[in-house]
Amino acid sequence: xxxxxxxxxxxxxxxxxxxxxxxxxxxxxxxxxxxxxxxxxxxxxxxxxxxxxxxxxxxxxxxxxxxxxxxxxxxxxxxxxxxxxxxxxxxxxxxxxxxxxxxxxxxxxxxxxxxxxxxxxxxxxxxxxxxxxxxxxxxxxxxxxxxxxxxxxxxxxxxxxxxxxxxxxxxxxxxxxxxxxxxxxxxxxxxxxxxxxxxxxxxxxxxxxxxxxxxxxxxxxxxxxxxxxxxxxxxxxxxxxxxxxxxxxxxxxxxxxxxxxxxxxxxxxxxxxxxxxxxxxxxxxxxxxxxxxxxxxxxxxxxxxxxxxxxxxxxxxxxxxxxxxxxxxxxxxxxxxxxxxxxxxxxxxxxxxxxxxxxxxxxxxxxxxxxxxxxxxxxxxxxxxxxxxxxxxxxxxxxxxxxxxxxxxxxxxxxxxxxxxxxxxxxxxxxxxxxxxxxxxxxxxxxxxxxxxxxxxxxxxxxxxxxxxxxxxxxxxxxxxxxxxxxxxxxxxxxxxxxxx
Amino acid sequence: xxxxxxxxxxxxxxxxxxxxxxxxxxxxxxxxxxxxxxxxxxxxxxxxxxxxxxxxxxxxxxxxxxxxxxxxxxxxxxxxxxxxxxxxxxxxxxxxxxxxxxxxxxxxxxxxxxxxxxxxxxxxxxxxxxxxxxxxxxxxxxxxxxxxxxxxxxxxxxxxxxxxxxxxxxxxxxxxxxxxxxxxxxxxxxxxxxxxxxxxxxxxxxxxxxxxxxxxxxxxxxxxxxxxxxxxxxxxxxxxxxxxxxxxxxxxxxxxxxxxxxxxxxxxxxxxxxxxxxxxxxxxxxxxxxxxxxxxxxxxxxxxxxxxxxxxxxxxxxxxxxx
Numbered sequence: 117x118x119x120x121x122x123x124x125x126x127x128x129x130x131x132x133x134x135x136x137x138x139x140x141x142x143x144x145x146x147x148x149x150x151x152x153x154x155x156x157x158x159x160x161x162x163x164x165x166x167x168x169x170x171x172x173x174x175x176x177x178x179x180x181x182x183x184x185x186x187x188x189x190x191x192x193x194x195x196x197x198x199x200x201x202x203x204x205x206x207x208x209x210x211x212x213x214x215x216x217x218x219x220x221x222x223x224x225x226x227x228x229x230x231x232x233x234x235x236x237x238x239x240x241x242x243x244x245x246x247x248x249x250x251x252x253x254x255x256x257x258x259x260x261x262x263x264x265x266x267x268x269x270x271x272x273x274x275x276x277x278x279x280x281x282x283x284x285x286x287x288x289x290x291x292x293x294x295x296x297x298x299x300x301x302x303x304x305x306x307x308x309x310x311x312x313x314x315x316x317x318x319x320x321x322x323x324x325x326x327x328x329x330x331x332x333x334x335x336x337x338x339x340x341x342x343x344x345x346x347x348x349x350x351x352x353x354x355x356x357x358x359x360x361x362x363x364x365x366x367x368x369x370x371x372x373x374x375x376x377x378x379x380x381x382x383x384x385x386x387x388x389x390x391x392x393x394x395x396x397x398x399x400x401x402x403x404x405x406x407x408x409x410x411x412x413x414x415x416x417x418x419x420x421x422x423x424x425x426x427x428x429x430x431x432x433x434x435x436x437x438x439x440x441x442x443x444x445x446x447x448x449x450x451x452x453x454x455x456x457x458x459x460x461x462x463x464x465x466x467x468x469x470x471x472x473x474x475x476x477x478x479x480x481x482x483x484x485x486x487x488x489x490x491x492x493x494x495x496x497x498x499x500x501x502x503x504x505x506x507x508x509x510x511x512x513x514x515x516x517x518x519x520x521x522x523x524x525x526x527x528x529x530x531x532x533x534x535x536x537x538x539x540x541x542x543x544x545x546x547x548x549x550x551x552x553x554x555x556x557x558x559x560x561x562x563x564x565x566x567x568x569x570x571x572x573x574x575x576x577x578x579x580x581x582x583x584x585x586x587x588x589x590x591x592x593x594x595x596x597x598x599x600x601x602x603x604x605x606x607x608x609x610x611x612x613x614x615x616x617x
Numbered sequence: 618x619x620x621x622x623x624x625x626x627x628x629x630x631x632x633x634x635x636x637x638x639x640x641x642x643x644x645x646x647x648x649x650x651x652x653x654x655x656x657x658x659x660x661x662x663x664x665x666x667x668x669x670x671x672x673x674x675x676x677x678x679x680x681x682x683x684x685x686x687x688x689x690x691x692x693x694x695x696x697x698x699x700x701x702x703x704x705x706x707x708x709x710x711x712x713x714x715x716x717x718x719x720x721x722x723x724x725x726x727x728x729x730x731x732x733x734x735x736x737x738x739x740x741x742x743x744x745x746x747x748x749x750x751x752x753x754x755x756x757x758x759x760x761x762x763x764x765x766x767x768x769x770x771x772x773x774x775x776x777x778x779x780x781x782x783x784x785x786x787x788x789x790x791x792x793x794x795x796x797x798x799x800x801x802x803x804x805x806x807x808x809x810x811x812x813x814x815x816x817x818x819x820x821x822x823x824x825x826x827x828x829x830x831x832x833x834x835x836x837x838x839x840x841x842x843x844x845x846x847x848x849x850x851x852x853x854x855x856x857x858x859x860x861x862x863x864x865x866x867x868x869x870x871x872x873x874x875x876x877x878x879x880x881x882x883x884x885x886x887x888x889x890x891x892x893x894x895x896x897x898x899x900x901x902x903x904x905x906x907x908x909x910x911x912x913x914x915x916x917x918x919x920x921x922x923x924x925x926x927x928x929x930x931x932x933x934x935x936x937x938x939x940x
Contacts (some may be wrong), residue, residue, distance in 0.1 A: 160663070216687050257822070258806075298783075299783075299808075300785065300807065300808050301808030303784035303785075313701070383814075438836070439813055439814055439817060450669060453906075536831060567808065568807075568823070574775070574778075
């Protein structure tokens, strides 16, 4: 294994591989910055090109893209409250308040270093987990996924400390929107109205573009001025402090990396949930949870570390069974097949060098783009001081193009505009957009797996209590909620909780 | 590093393909000058999967045998479970410049579920591309079900659970048809994403059994045990075939993929495209890929393809009360 590991690294050192790694990084970074456009869209655009490449070059390109997407998305999340990818939406919670306080450099530095560390730790975790990967995946069936989705929904309510009723309203609304479309479990059509577009359901990246990019730009335009508050310090300071914050708060990085890797291993859960679970668990473990949502740097570090660690975890189901860990991995599997490599258990035996080569490419990309992110932080952070009358039209235009580019569908733009209006109203009325967004995602996962669990058990609800892993998740959730409430009763509130949005 | 003209065209031309699919009918297409420009090749799934890659290889391999050097440009239309791509193909101008690959019986399932006002069997069929693997019934290795008879015995006590994709998927349909024919009371746990996904589901013990392509089942030899083959013959020791089970018609369950053009496409254009498709079927890259992915490449004439398609459509129509 060690030989293959070294050989995988060596295979990346040819000039052509380095070139394609850099191309992947550049595209990933640029696509990450575009609101809502994630790694999967970028990979789809690059896929035809990989047809003409050698396998090692294609892997370098894909790996470069995988590892670089997150930091691009984090920068816009921090500066403009506009996440580049769905997962980065969690980074907005504390990243944007930091930018408003004139601490954009501090936040970007922290995001970059936690990204790099998360990527490194995630990859180490994957190497450790590979021998037990099959058992892990076989331990998680529909009842366990349902229990995990419930954990996510409870945690999203916890991010809205003091705003529980509003969070619940938004969670229900999100879950309802998540049901739109054709259900491939029951075969039912819901709120489709004969539309081919709605048949497939609401697309999460389109919702993100509307809810965040368009809504935020509308809000800023109405408000006027700049992102950074007028009384915020003008000098770009704190970059180095931000980088070091990930080392200072190493607990958040390690926790985020472990959560990210585990979520990555479970197919279909996704980076947004990894980021959410990491954020909430870090918040709950903190002595001062009420400081989150107001500009606590740990609220940036925890989700960013989880997001990059997840990329490594996503390799596991692909290796173990040939099941894609996420949308990006599904396209990556296509690239493998294109080059005569059949994803699945035999990959580790027949193509282990290629696997380790990809793992190295992702890690290298994570670290290198974090350095690039730090290098460009200073000029880019000045965006927070640009008059929004200049900034908003440009960002809005980019967001609209991004919505269309997801799958070249003009209806995406209309839907994004509708969610833009909805998002603007939510901002005005201080309702939690993040609760809505996560509920769209998790409501769908919860519903699908609940139905499947019921069918598996011939409609016996006890299935959730008779499977050890599922029962453990449920008991852990109950224990966590009870402990948090006991803690809340004992400790006086530090201040009025922030209204996170 | 070999950046080909086609690869570059594929990458750059993607955004413009949608517009070309919506043009009105063109005059005097399909004549001696055909093809005079690039041909759009609709692939009704997202980029990246096995179906997409096969389609790209086929489109690529068709180019050298067209009378003029034009590109066959892949255009992925992923929405609607494959329905949007099929609809786009059906409605495109019948000028020979839009073709597409379709999954059968998948499109007929969609036609039925979505109550579409037209019949996909009216498409101008250019040729088959692959004939799918036959299906097999498998249980997890540790299951107490050892034989097909054990499965039937279990179904007498309670419905047997089977893992499958959603109702729009071919595996779901195959499971319904096969279990009904074989007299097995079935409860389908649907909603799995792919053939590997539902096979792993059965391996995990989510369900009692699974009906999947034998090629997929053979990729998980440690976790699943095949207890019946739904092919005409079985070379697996102790595993009965469809004929042994008294239902030879189940050997026709296997899906097929075919290239088609919009209804009304000139026969001259169809003949040119079939010639290029036949040549693509002999292409080494296509053959190697098919071998590695348990697919059988078999290019048939437009007439034979239309007959096969009608056969699958009628199989769907005869489903009656299976829903």
